[in-house]
Amino acid sequence: xxxxxxxxxxxxxxxxxxxxxxxxxxxxxxxxxxxxxxxxxxxxxxxxxxxxxxxxxxxxxxxxxxxxxxxxxxxxxxxxxxxxxxxxxxxxxxxxxxxxxxxxxxxxxxxxxxxxxxxxxxxxxxxxxxxxxxxxxxxxxxxxxxxxxxxxxxxxxxxxxxxxxxxxxxxxxxxxxxxxxxxxxxxxxxxxxxxxxxxxxxxxxxxxxxxxxxxxxxxxxxxxxxxxxxxxxxxxxxxxxxxxxxxxxxxxxxxxxxxxxxxxxxxxxxxxxxxxxxxxxxxxxxxxxxxxxxxxxx
Amino acid sequence: xxxxxxxxxxxxxxxxxxxxxxxxxxxxxxxxxxxxxxxxxxxxxxxxxxxxxxxxxxxxxxxxxxxxxxxxxxxxxxxxxxxxxxxxxxxxxxxxxxxxxxxxxxxxxxxxxxxxxxxxxxxxxxxxxxxxxxxxxxxxxxxxxxxxxxxxxxxxxxxxxxxxxxxxxxxxxxxxxxxxxxxxxxxxxxxxxxxxxxxxxxxxxxxxxxxxxxxxxxxxxxxxxxxxxxxxxxxxxxxxxxxxxxxxxxxxxxxxxxxxxxxxxxxxxxxxxxxxxxxxxxxxxxxxxxxxxxxxxxxxxxxxxxxxx
Numbered sequence: 001x002x003x004x005x006x007x008x009x010x011x012x013x014x015x016x017x018x019x020x021x022x023x024x025x026x027x028x029x030x031x032x033x034x035x036x037x038x039x040x041x042x043x044x045x046x047x048x049x050x051x052x053x054x055x056x057x058x059x060x061x062x063x064x065x066x067x068x069x070x071x072x073x074x075x076x077x078x079x080x081x082x083x084x085x086x087x088x089x090x091x092x093x094x095x096x097x098x099x100x101x102x103x104x105x106x107x108x109x110x111x112x113x114x115x116x117x118x119x120x121x122x123x124x125x126x127x128x129x130x131x132x133x134x135x136x137x138x139x140x141x142x143x144x145x146x147x148x149x150x151x152x153x154x155x156x157x158x159x160x161x162x163x164x165x166x167x168x169x170x171x172x173x174x175x176x177x178x179x180x181x182x183x184x185x186x187x188x189x190x191x192x193x194x195x196x197x198x199x200x201x202x203x204x205x206x207x208x209x210x211x212x213x214x215x216x217x218x219x220x221x222x223x224x225x226x227x228x229x230x231x232x233x234x235x236x237x238x239x240x241x242x243x244x245x246x247x248x249x250x251x252x253x254x255x256x257x258x259x260x261x262x263x264x265x266x267x268x269x270x271x272x273x274x275x276x277x278x279x280x281x282x283x284x285x286x287x288x289x290x291x292x293x294x295x296x297x298x
Numbered sequence: 299x300x301x302x303x304x305x306x307x308x309x310x311x312x313x314x315x316x317x318x319x320x321x322x323x324x325x326x327x328x329x330x331x332x333x334x335x336x337x338x339x340x341x342x343x344x345x346x347x348x349x350x351x352x353x354x355x356x357x358x359x360x361x362x363x364x365x366x367x368x369x370x371x372x373x374x375x376x377x378x379x380x381x382x383x384x385x386x387x388x389x390x391x392x393x394x395x396x397x398x399x400x401x402x403x404x405x406x407x408x409x410x411x412x413x414x415x416x417x418x419x420x421x422x423x424x425x426x427x428x429x430x431x432x433x434x435x436x437x438x439x440x441x442x443x444x445x446x447x448x449x450x451x452x453x454x455x456x457x458x459x460x461x462x463x464x465x466x467x468x469x470x471x472x473x474x475x476x477x478x479x480x481x482x483x484x485x486x487x488x489x490x491x492x493x494x495x496x497x498x499x500x501x502x503x504x505x506x507x508x509x510x511x512x513x514x515x516x517x518x519x520x521x522x523x524x525x526x527x528x529x530x531x532x533x534x535x536x537x538x539x540x541x542x543x544x545x546x547x548x549x550x551x552x553x554x555x556x557x558x559x560x561x562x563x564x565x566x567x568x569x570x571x572x573x574x575x576x577x578x579x580x581x582x583x584x585x586x587x588x589x590x591x592x593x594x595x596x597x598x599x600x601x602x603x604x605x606x607x
Contacts (some may be wrong), residue, residue, distance in 0.1 A: 019412075019413065019416060019450040020405060020406075020409040020412050020413055020449070020450065021406075021409065022403060022404040022405055022409070022449055023404045023406070024404055025401070025402065025403075025404040029401070030401075030402055033398055033401040033402055034398075034402075036398075037387075037390075037394070037398040040389070040390055040394060041387040041389050041390060044389040044390070045389055115385055116382065116383045116384050116385030117384075117385050117386075117387070118351070119351075119380075119381050119382045119383065119384035119385070120384035120385055120386050120442065120445070122349075122350075122351055123349050123351070123374060123377075123378075123379040123380075123381060123384075124374065124399060124402045124403070125370070125371045125372075125373075125374040125375040125377075125402060125403060126370075126371060126402050127370055127371050128370065293353075295351065295352045295353055296346060296351035296352065296382075297311070297352070
């Protein structure tokens with residue numbers, strides 16, 4: 001060992017052979033490693049099992065109610081085909097995705113700065129952008145797991161009421177593809193909030209409040225004023241059921257009384273996709289920038 | 299051969315509080331460097347700056363000559379670090395946790411298993427299938443140490459490596475650190491004087507973010523003679539029997555029936571006289587420094603710094 005002080009006397013020790021050989025690992029390999037690590041954590045956590053159980057319970061109860069109450073009482077008889085049923089069933093898919101994004105993304109980065117997780121993961125020879133990308137991919141997989149459960153229950157209902165041959169698989173696949181994009185965008189928002197806050201609970205809560213309460217309220221106010229809420233992620237979520245809706249209307253003017261109208265906007269597919277893509281790019285870049293600059297002061 | 303260095307490293311937190319001021323040192327090769335200092339002295343801050351967990355206000359840190367602020371991956375490639383209280387995911391098994399570390403450090407599948415076996419043996423790890431969340435604090439700390447050793451990095455940065463360990467585990471880890479320093483470069487931040495005395499070759503003393511002392515442990519202890527001794531006789535001895543020692547000491551305190559603590563000037567001549575006087579009272583089975591010399595040196599350095607305007 002040598003030291004830079006003038007009185008250092010020890011001579012450098014000879015080099016040593018490492019115990020086992022190591023090779024340079026590229027970003028992609030490390031990304032796969034981090035994704036698998038994070039995914040294993042999610043899949044063994046009560047959070048994932050709890051959310052899947054909750055989605056199954058709510059969607060199962062919806063389907064059960066429809067079965068018990070009958071097609072007339074639940075207005076299913078008025079629907080033309082399976083895709084319309086599924087479109088109605090998916091009206092709230094955006095909210096489920098936001099819930100999953102908040103659960104899996106809201107604390108994905110803040111844990112590094114409030115718990116000991118960061119002291120374990122951030123001292124590994126992995127770039128922070130790679131760590132973020134791995135966690136993002138894992139969060140996407142579990143979020144899509146929740147999405148698939150909901151779609152599956154909807155498809156079971158559609159097949160039961162209209163027959164399995166009536167399912168428009170191409171539209172379902174299209175809707176699912178948009179759901180993937182929406183999940184990516186919602187997770188990007190959740191990750192950027194998570195990179196900003198130190199407390200994991202605050203990250204989850206603020207994600208939920210921002211998207212559920214903030215966007216929804218603002219969207220309602222803007223619509224009431226007669227403007228299209230093109231800036232809102234929750235507005236873009238409408239594109240998922242829209243794909244399956246054969247009677248889609250982009251703009252409605254609903255009379256409320258004398259000379260008063262309520263304007264209602266629904267995102268068409270291309271508009272929804274554009275909004276989602278914009279959120280994805282902006283918030284993902286923001287989360288990378290915030291995460292790379294964050295310090296472990298706790 | 300690994301190295302770590304800091305050059306004019308300064309960290310100022312919001313509100314103007316300095317955690318580290320203009321620190322500079324460089325070590326390379328092999329051996330163990332202890333970092334001592336009271337709480338808030340800047341020990342952990344130095345380690346965090348070295349691995350890039352904090353951004354320096356001024357100056358640079360280098361691991362194997364790479365600044366972690368410029369390239370984290372390259373800087374940490376051949377470095378194992380245990381800082382603060384790392385927490386692997388509690389949901390995962392020990393094996394899965396260590397495998398992830400091995401994969402990020404570029405070990406092959408066989409290499410990972412080989413390294414896990416090596417760490418399992420070195421640190422007496424619990425069964426590898428056990429979940430991290432089910433481990434005791436000491437077991438978890440050993441898993442964290444194993445993670446730092448995976449891939450056999452040349453530089454090890456360890457913040458209180460024996461904290462949370464029981465006495466047997468401390469002995470195990472101290473022995474391991476003593477062996478590792480032969481072919482690794484260790485930087486150990488610790489409050490445990492025994493650990494630093496036993497393991498480290500050099501010591502850095504930090505106080506209020508400044509480097510107060512930077513020297514070899516043997517040189518530091520060589521400059522100082524302990525002023526307290528413990529003498530143990532082969533039989534119980536009462537205070538009256540120790541009367542001949544009064545002229546040679548400034549204080550005599552009973553420790554146990556056969557053991558007494560003696561305060562004296564600290565020089566070698568007085569030590570020789572005391573030993574002879576004790577042997578005249580009863581056969582002596584132990585005659586040793588009451589405190590670690592390094593601890594006294596450390597307290598002296600800190601006291602001088604605190605007293606300085």
